[in-house]
Amino acid sequence: xxxxxxxxxxxxxxxxxxxxxxxxxxxxxxxxxxxxxxxxxxxxxxxxxxxxxxxxxxxxxxxxxxxxxxxxxxxxxxxxxxxxxxxxxxxxxxxxxxxxxxxxxxxxxxxxxxxxxxxxxxxxxxxxxxxxxxxxxxxxxxxxxxxxxxxxxxxxxxxxxxxxxxxxxxxxxxxxxxxxxxxxxxxxxxxxxxxxxxxxxxxxxxxxxxxxxxxxxxxxxxxxxxxxxxxxxxxxxxxxxxxxxxxxxxxxxxxxxxxxxxxxxxxxxxxxxxxxxxxxxxxxxxxxxxx
Amino acid sequence: xxxxxxxxxxxxxxxxxxxxxxxxxxxxxxxxxxxxxxxxxxxxxxxxxxxxxxxxxxxxxxxxxxxxxxxxxxxxxxxxxxxxxxxxxxxxxxxxxxxxxxxxxxxxxxxxxxxxxxxxxxxxxxxxxxxxxxxxxxxxxxxxxxxxxxxxxxxxxxxxx
Numbered sequence: 001x002x003x004x005x006x007x008x009x010x011x012x013x014x015x016x017x018x019x020x021x022x023x024x025x026x027x028x029x030x031x032x033x034x035x036x037x038x039x040x041x042x043x044x045x046x047x048x049x050x051x052x053x054x055x056x057x058x059x060x061x062x063x064x065x066x067x068x069x070x071x072x073x074x075x076x077x078x079x080x081x082x083x084x085x086x087x088x089x090x091x092x093x094x095x096x097x098x099x100x101x102x103x104x105x106x107x108x109x110x111x112x113x114x115x116x117x118x119x120x121x122x123x124x125x126x127x128x129x130x131x132x133x134x135x136x137x138x139x140x141x142x143x144x145x146x147x148x149x150x151x152x153x154x155x156x157x158x159x160x161x162x163x164x165x166x167x168x169x170x171x172x173x174x175x176x177x178x179x180x181x182x183x184x185x186x187x188x189x190x191x192x193x194x195x196x197x198x199x200x201x202x203x204x205x206x207x208x209x210x211x212x213x214x215x216x217x218x219x220x221x222x223x224x225x226x227x228x229x230x231x232x233x234x235x236x237x238x239x240x241x242x243x244x245x246x247x248x249x250x251x252x253x254x255x256x257x258x259x260x261x262x263x264x265x266x267x268x269x270x271x272x273x274x275x276x277x278x279x280x281x282x283x284x285x286x287x288x289x290x291x
Numbered sequence: 292x293x294x295x296x297x298x299x300x301x302x303x304x305x306x307x308x309x310x311x312x313x314x315x316x317x318x319x320x321x322x323x324x325x326x327x328x329x330x331x332x333x334x335x336x337x338x339x340x341x342x343x344x345x346x347x348x349x350x351x352x353x354x355x356x357x358x359x360x361x362x363x364x365x366x367x368x369x370x371x372x373x374x375x376x377x378x379x380x381x382x383x384x385x386x387x388x389x390x391x392x393x394x395x396x397x398x399x400x401x402x403x404x405x406x407x408x409x410x411x412x413x414x415x416x417x418x419x420x421x422x423x424x425x426x427x428x429x430x431x432x433x434x435x436x437x438x439x440x441x442x443x444x445x446x447x448x449x450x451x452x
Contacts, residue, residue, distance in 0.1 A: 004312070005310070005311070005312050006311055006312055007292055007311050008292075008294070008311035008312075010358065034353055034354070034355065035335055035350075035353055038314075038353045038355070039335060039353065041312075042333060042334065043334075051311070051355075053355070053357075053358055080347070103335075103424075104423040105348055105402060105405065105406075105421060105422075105423055106335065106338060106341055106348050106349050106350045106402070106424040107335055107350070107424065109344075109347040109349050109405075110335075110349045110353060110354070191423070
């Protein structure tokens with residue numbers, strides 16, 4: 001691999017990592033699984049002087065769930081482990097599906113959910129599901145810890161709210177609300193191998209037959225993973241029906257702002273937003289009624 | 292800065308001195324002469340470089356050698372340590388005609404090993420999903436899937452005995 005040359009550090013604590021980041025300043029980059037960063041380096045899109053690997057930090061790959069605290073996924077928890085985790089499959093099936101449908105077997109054995117978010121791709125598979133579920137990132141630096149809703153995390157293609165000297169140590173998700181259901185749907189030209197052309201994450205919370213709350217997040221159809229707020233408003237406070245779900249899908253289509261690129265045309269993406277949103281809402285609604 | 296590390300590959304121990312930016316793929320092929328592991332795309336798309344690390348399949352082209360200290364690495368050479376008797380997966384690949392040009396074969400076999408380790412009795416769909424990170428430019432997928440299916444069957448018979 002014709003990669004640019006960099007120094008490597010493998011600190012064993014978060015404190016040490018933050019100190020290193022501060023000391024090395026610009027030109028130092030943090031690496032979890034490396035499946036995005038090393039590709040970017042070999043394509044000469046970035047040229048870090050220092051790479052700080054997080055894998056040696058004990059406990060950073062931890063996945064924990066409690067009915068009150070909710071879910072926490074550490075920065076080095078693998079996509080494969082999130083996809084196969086029994087408590088995530090049971091309590092957050094939409095998230096397990098998103099992790100399972102990210103990239104291919106080998107990349108899931110190396111890459112992480114948090115890394116997928118921090119890479120900041122508009123198409124990040126795990127972003128729509130986690131945004132729909134009300135996820136937050138835990139950001140640490142030598143100055144302290146802050147919690148940021150994922151709604152405010154993405155700033156542009158490849159750009160996130162992470163400031164110099166900061167690292168994301170975990171993503172957290174509140175416990176699923178009573179009578180709620182969530183779903184993740186995506187489509188790409190070549191099955192599992194390819195990055196999503198469109199991905200959709202939704203969560204609905206019901207009160208009888210009425211939708212109390214709806215969250216719809218769309219990926220790969222705007223510069224950042226986006227909420228379809230008007231579609232959400234169509235659902236909230238109303239009696240859910242097949243027709244209403246279809247209308248919400250069409251509204252999400254209207255709200256999306258896709259571009260044409262090598263993965264799909266803008267026109268196709270818009271059509272798929274309507275289809276996938278409708279399917280995801282239908283599944284989330286059915287799950288909510290069972291829950 | 293170079294890093295002196297201990298690599299465990301196919302139950303052998305190697306002391307190597309590597310630059311920070313060297314990939315496991317480069318070190319296996321160029322330092323340890325284990326050239327069974329191929330280098331294809333170099334970006335984690337083709338799977339020709341697949342090896343197992345602690346029993347899980349990874350792309351050695353996207354793995355820094357310096358991070359491999361203390362991990363158990365298995366390459367295609369580790370499938371047939373004697374160099375004579377083939378692993379059941381290799382035998383099935385030969386007998387089912389699953390090898391054309393052969394460049395993808397080591398990676399395919401390591402992905403098959405990863406899959407059968409987790410799921411000894413996979414359906415055709417599961418085999419295809421298990422190979423989602425491996426490309427065959429000869430497009431000989433059907434025979435590869437059949438070979439893995441045959442291996443699963445053989446392994447089942449062996450277990451029953």
